[in-house]
Amino acid sequence: MTKKIVVMGTGYVGLPLAVMLARVGYEVIGVDIEENIVNAINEGVLHLAEEDIKEIFKEPEVRKNLRARKTPCEADVFIISVPTPLDEEKRVADLSQVINAVESIVPYLRPGNLVIVESTVPMLTCRNIIAPLLEKGGMKVGKDIYLCHCPERILPGEVFEEIVNNDRVIGGLDEKTAEMTREIYASFVKGNLYLTDDVTAEMVKLMENTSRDVSIALANEFAAVAEKLGVDIMEAIELANKHPRVNILKPGIGAGGHCIPVDPWFIKEVDSVNSRLIHIARQINDEVPLKIAAKIEDALNDIKNPRVIALGITYKPDTYDIRNSPALKIIDILKNRGYDVTPYDPLVEGYEYSSITEVAKDADCLVVLVEHRTIKEELAQKENEIKQTMRHPLIIRFYPETRKHRKNIR
Ligand SMILES: NC(=O)c1ccc[n+]([C@@H]2O[C@H](COP(=O)([O-])OP(=O)(O)OC[C@H]3O[C@@H](n4cnc5c(N)ncnc54)[C@H](O)[C@@H]3O)[C@@H](O)[C@H]2O)c1
Incomplete structure (x- = not known):
């Protein structure tokens, strides 16, 4: 296994994920638009108050496999974990950061690439908004490149325990994609991995918090x-x-x-x-x-x-x-x-x-x-x-x- 994974957005969700993926041997590039976050990761400083993740971050395997940068690069897998805040005025999801992150990876996509959305999004976002953006590069989702939603359930303060032991829902736009995504998460998740379609996965995440x-x-x-x-x-x-x-x-x-x-x-x-x-x-x-x-x-x-x-x-x-x-x-x-x-x-x-x-x-x-x-x-x-x-x-x-x-x- 020598897969290269780009994690877009190295905050509460993306950074622990990047650390766990690096620990099991993936070559991981954390991409963040914040220069201080990129520098901190490269200097070996973890900016989250998560003691267990801090310890793992120091492990030689993690330090060797995880690098950060401000812009994306070519990879096998891209994981989107940027914020999806509420537009306070309209009371709808502000997807601008997801859209920016997805647009920024398009020039680096190659046939066979898998894109996983971990950000919380309204139902139908993956197939109606993200898939068309990915296809702007000329490749077809489900044929040349693959798209999946794998929502995150971690609790701040308990991130290590939860990222490893929680059950996960994996929603592929088709079955092959869900299976490809399962392989990535099975490398570090001990909880059960449930495979479904993208819209169900989007809705499950929202139903939990609602x-x-x-x-x-x-x-x-x-x-x-x-x-x-x-x-x-x-x-x-x-x-x-x-x-x-x-x-x-x-x-x-x-x-x-x-x-x-x-x-x-x-x-x-x-x-x-x-x-x-x-x-x-x-x-x-x-x-x-x-x-x-x-x-x-x-x-x-x-x-x-x-x-x-x-x-x-x-x-x-x-x-x-x-x-x-x-x-x-x-x-x-x-x-x-x-x-x-x-x-x-x-x-x-x-x-x-x-x-x-x-x-x-x-x-x-x-x-x-x-x-x-x-x-x-x-x-x-x-x-x-x-x-x-x-x-x-x-x-x-x-x-x-x-x-x-x-x-x-x-
Ligand atoms: N924090 C949680 O407990 C939690 C739990 C479950 C799900 N989520 C969801 O996960 C997603 C990420 O949340 P978070 O808490 O990690 O946010 P965060 O603010 O902690 O981190 C997001 C990071 O993305 C970076 N970023 C923004 N635009 C970017 C771009 N175009 N390219 C690269 N990096 C970019 C930001 O600089 C930031 O460092 C959200 O959709 C959130 O709803 C969060």
Whole structure:
């Protein structure tokens, strides 16, 4: 096996993939338009906070097989892993970076080449948008060159574990292409590889994140109803989940991250008639940060010029990832309304602190937006001590663990 693979876009998805492919012996060229990323890779510096991948990146085989450059070159396989953000105004996929990346490889395509799209895209993108672009070079997809969609499922912070062990869905424009793609992924994936067509694979990826979004919206809606009635939502969910076929998620301060608030829109873009629930769930989750900010304002009502410390700025607990973070939205809303808010997060570079007791000193309110394990532990041990150092002993937490105050009754 001496295949050469070009990975277009060496970010959260592309770089770990490039590292894993280099580790199993492929000659890998990581291509990125950002010069500092290209230089970092060539200098042996991995710019992602993924400890396991960092270690593998240092292995001699990886250092030997992986190089980076700013422009593509000829290869056997091209993998597209560039961003597909949401066009915030039109609420549709912004495919401009995928289109640029695909156009940039066209001059280097040779007969027999395989192009794999890992970027998350709306259904029909591979066959209706990417295939025609590839064919501009004069070769036919399915005859001279091959196109496949293999969506990524990794969780930032757990990339090594997930890139190796997750099951993968491989959607070829035809069966031969899916088989060619299987060979590449089988070299490092221990999970199952499921072969299907491109449109199914595109839809599966979007369904996964949309299902999470709708479930989160339902939990948030239950929380709003419970609050109106004075019901403890965490206790209610705990009891409802005693049903053998019910699994309600926890409510929260909104749905964030790189995928969940974005991907449902890609389904709506393709079929708005049949995605009413998806649309409403998106709206419900988008409104949550506003409601949470209003709750914090209410709690601060009687305090003059309150000094607020916000703890946790990531999009969910125990990650360093701040993309589309509802916590940041809440902080912004409060700041725009004139509040003095200082954010801290032990897992995010530039926002670390020595201890909560230290940062809460002389504050009027400590609002815990994201309860990382370390925050939870310090609060459990030192809540009273923390309150004593504050000007007002006000700590706001949202949906902490269940109170479990009901006895088990047989
Ligand atoms: N991050 C995740 O957890 C995750 C999970 C599953 C799927 N995805 C999907 O994977 C895709 C990539 O996401 P990501 O998180 O790796 O993005 P990222 O922003 O971390 O990295 C993308 C890289 O592509 C580069 N790039 C942009 N245009 C380019 C071009 N024309 N040529 C070469 N490089 C180019 C950027 O400079 C950047 O370094 C997206 O479609 C995303 O939705 C991401």
